[in-house]
Amino acid sequence: MPHPTPPSVLRRPQLWIGTGLIAAVVSMVFALLYVGGNVNPKGNLRDLPVALVNSDSGAEINGRHVNLGEQVVSGIQKAAKGEKSIDWQVVSREEADKRLGRGKVFGALAIPADYSATVAALTAPQPAPQGKAAPPTMTVLTNQAAGSIGSSMSSQAAQKAAHAASAQLGQELLKQAGAQKTPLPTAAQLKLADPVTVTVADGHPVGQRSAMGLSAFYYALVLVVCGMLGANVVNSQVDTALGYLHTDYGPVRKRKPVQHTSRVRTLAIGIALMLGLSLVMGTLVEVATVGILDMDASHLGLLWLYSVATIAVVGIGSLALFAAFGTPGMLLATIVFVAMAVPSSGATVPVQALPGFFRALAKFEPLRQITEGLRSLLYYGAQADAGLTRAWASMGVALVAALLFGFAVTRLYDRKGLHRIPRPDAESDAAAPTETPEAPAPAPATA
Structure with a gap:
């Protein structure tokens, strides 16, 4: 007997509503933030x-x-x-x-x-000789x-x-x-x-290969994007290694056995992997920009350390959001590290020409602090009071906040038993019938 054809997934209202809401939020937020911050710099x-x-x-x-x-x-x-x-x-x-x-x-x-x-x-009554005044x-x-x-x-x-x-x-x-x-x-x-x-x-010349003073912003944006993309890769690879996700290689799908791991340990594994990847990504970013593209840069050792640290902090912050909010955390990380960060960075339009909302964002948004630190490294001789000290301090605060937030939330989930996949022992306990004590045999009747 032929099986009936299942209805098309496109007929499900949940698919259209959920996808439409996400697309609407992303388009509206990015338009308001990107254009709203830069639409009237002279007026602001x-x-x-x-x-x-x-x-x-x-x-x-x-x-x-x-x-x-x-x-x-x-x-x-x-x-x-x-x-x-x-x-x-x-x-x-x-x-x-x-x-x-x-x-x-x-x-x-x-x-x-x-x-x-x-x-x-x-x-003067007697002006200077012709050509000398x-x-x-x-x-x-x-x-x-x-x-x-x-x-x-x-x-x-x-x-x-x-x-x-x-x-x-x-x-x-x-x-x-x-x-x-x-x-x-x-x-x-x-x-x-x-x-x-x-x-x-x-008044303060920059090199010909400094993008007219914008190379610090472009470099900072690359570091932030690398941190976010690295966190996405780490998150998916860790889930695949623990058996939570399938891996598709063209038409071939593989899935490893599920390793029931606490949320705290899963986050710790992701952070350790992110730290290792930051060394690779930070090195390659500097090699590509300075070594291959010949971008004007000095203090290459400090620039390397700064690049690695920036990618690591952004990546750990993104992993903390993923661990706390799941799939919506990816959208939240994009809004925090890109949508709100770029217009408030002060890299293209100065902070003094932004609306009040974006000026407030600029005080703590990471891209603003990262760009200022890179300006110090690339243009101002790595002077501490040219933005470098503030950048390092901001990254330290952001790292501590991300670790505290991420581990606090995942520990809370674990304590409440909110595991990503129920453990086998919990499933068997729920499925097993409860045993009732046997009733005592009746006493024999006496004559």
Whole structure:
């Protein structure tokens, strides 16, 4: 007798509802986080740190000593009171170079020592010989190592401030020139109207093979992805070795005998395997990027140790989520380590240009800390206060939190008897009939 054909699995509502919900959550979350964090950086810009350097020595103008550089600084600070987008930090040139070299500022506006003297020469009664009069200048310093977009925003703000100061100075110079008996030629008036020459220079150069200051972000993203993918591989391989999963080799399916192992021990096995794989993966990442692709990098020993540690921490964190939540843990790990991490990393759009929600995420999201540590290793000479110390501390905290969380949850499951597959002795106990004591034989009757 022929067996009836089972109904198609596509007719099951549970399949469509479950798959649809997962797809809806993933698409909505990724769209909101990825685009929401980067859709309006200028509108969200708050307190972008930019150094303001005044090295002007002053000059004698109309019989009194003036420092026009101080007037420029005062004008910029006054204009910044009504606009909170830029945090102008008034420092010396030496301090500005230190902050540029540690990624503490995204750029700088520098006023030279001869600024007042060159301005005074423009309206001097006896001007300098033709070809020897130098115009007043200001220099805008960029810092691509701190982030390309942040450096660009800093450069635009500094150039805008410099041109505004030049226009203000031009109005005063034209007023002074108008008070003189001899009228100025038109060309001279045009020169006085915008007297300052604004130049742009690289405040902290990066190598040509540094992806214009983005190689740290790309390298960090590779480490995070390797940690997540490594955890997925470890999780499936451990389950296969313990007999919980089948292994398919084309049309051939194999399954090992089930080894009933506690959840705590299963997690410990996965962590040990993840640590070993981290050594291999971290080494190969550095070999591929530095050895084969010739990425600009120094402190190769520290970079290797950092790479291995990052992959291990991300992998152990993912394994803890897998052990606690099962299959949904994979989706949760993707959201934590990728969906929320990338837009809050500050690698492309600076943290100061993110909405408040993403600024809060940036304080603890791992990719932000990992990227800062790599910037220190790749661009800032592995300086501890350039983000490296914070990165190591964050990884240590994340590792301890993952271990405590993972083993606490799995131990709780084990104590409650929530095994992944029921043990044979538990099944036999449940299936065996309960024995009842025999009733005592009745006493013989007496005559």
